[in-house]
Amino acid sequence: MTVRLYAMTLGRLDVDMTAMIEGGSGTARVPVPGFLVEHPKGSLLYDTGMHPSIQRDPAEWLGEARAGRFGFDYPPGEEVSGRLQAIDRDPARIDLVVVSHLHFDHSGGNGLVPNAGLVIQRREYDGAMDADTAARVGLDRRDVELGHPLIKVDGEHDVFGDGSVVCLPTHGHTPGHQSLKVRLDGGDVVLTGDACYFCRTLEERRLPARVFDRDAMRASLDRLAALEGGGAKLIFGHDAEFWRSVPQAPAEIRF
Numbered sequence: 001m002t003v004r005l006y007a008m009t010l011g012r013l014d015v016d017m018t019a020m021i022e023g024g025s026g027t028a029r030v031p032v033p034g035f036l037v038e039h040p041k042g043s044l045l046y047d048t049g050m051h052p053s054i055q056r057d058p059a060e061w062l063g064e065a066r067a068g069r070f071g072f073d074y075p076p077g078e079e080v081s082g083r084l085q086a087i088d089r090d091p092a093r094i095d096l097v098v099v100s101h102l103h104f105d106h107s108g109g110n111g112l113v114p115n116a117g118l119v120i121q122r123r124e125y126d127g128a129m130d131a132d133t134a135a136r137v138g139l140d141r142r143d144v145e146l147g148h149p150l151i152k153v154d155g156e157h158d159v160f161g162d163g164s165v166v167c168l169p170t171h172g173h174t175p176g177h178q179s180l181k182v183r184l185d186g187g188d189v190v191l192t193g194d195a196c197y198f199c200r201t202l203e204e205r206r207l208p209a210r211v212f213d214r215d216a217m218r219a220s221l222d223r224l225a226a227l228e229g230g231g232a233k234l235i236f237g238h239d240a241e242f243w244r245s246v247p248q249a250p251a252e253i254r255f
């Protein structure tokens with residue numbers, strides 16, 4: 001059972017580092033990652049990046065306030081459908097999207113993979129449907145209201161039923177954030193998503209300024225650390241330095 005894993009950079013964001021990590025300062029340009037997983041039973045994406053309209057006018061989709069907190073480096077062709085086409089994959093034939101969480105830089109490209117089912121933690125979905133929670137945490141319900149079949153899951157979820165691709169609940173950043181564990185020939189890779197922005201987040205347990213639940217996020221970091229201790233390779237959410245070491249599609253991530 002061979003599973004293939006590919007990384008794609010879906011644009012970059014300039015972010016305020018004081019918000020990204022305790023003790024951070026200044027601004028930094030960070031990647032917006034997306035991943036393609038190919039399994040004999042189907043293909044999936046882990047996250048779809050930003051909404052394509054952000055390439056023209058970030059405020060149109062995000063509103064002035066939210067758009068004003070970031071710088072955007074997102075030229076045409078870097079949206080997930082463009083990245084897939086560049087490696088001869090048809091966006092219309094992607095079977096599933098595992099939604100890490102409903103922040104704009106993770107689920108904004110869902111509309112570009114129109115025939116995929118969305119695998120989302122029920123807690124995340126419910127959070128987005130609750131107006132107060134959605135506003136406080138910045139969850140965008142529009143990304144799950146495009147007509148995709150929704151596959152709401154509770155906790156760990158074995159996507160293809162053979163243990164090779166497993167959603168891991170890593171709540172805390174948002175109510176129902178999930179990471180993704182992918183078993184490659186050489187071992188497990190864990191795509192942390194925003195459960196862990198940077199390598200340093202884990203090493204030094206320095207959290208972002210605003211998270212939904214700090215205790216839950218710390219517990220999720222403990223879980224990721226345990227996986228790493230057990231031999232898994234972690235791929236972090238927004239770590240520019242680390243990202244340079246990750247081969248980009250069409251090269252495969254191997255482990």
Ligand SMILES: [Zn+2]
Pocket residue numbers: 103105106194237238
């Ligand atoms: Zn993010």
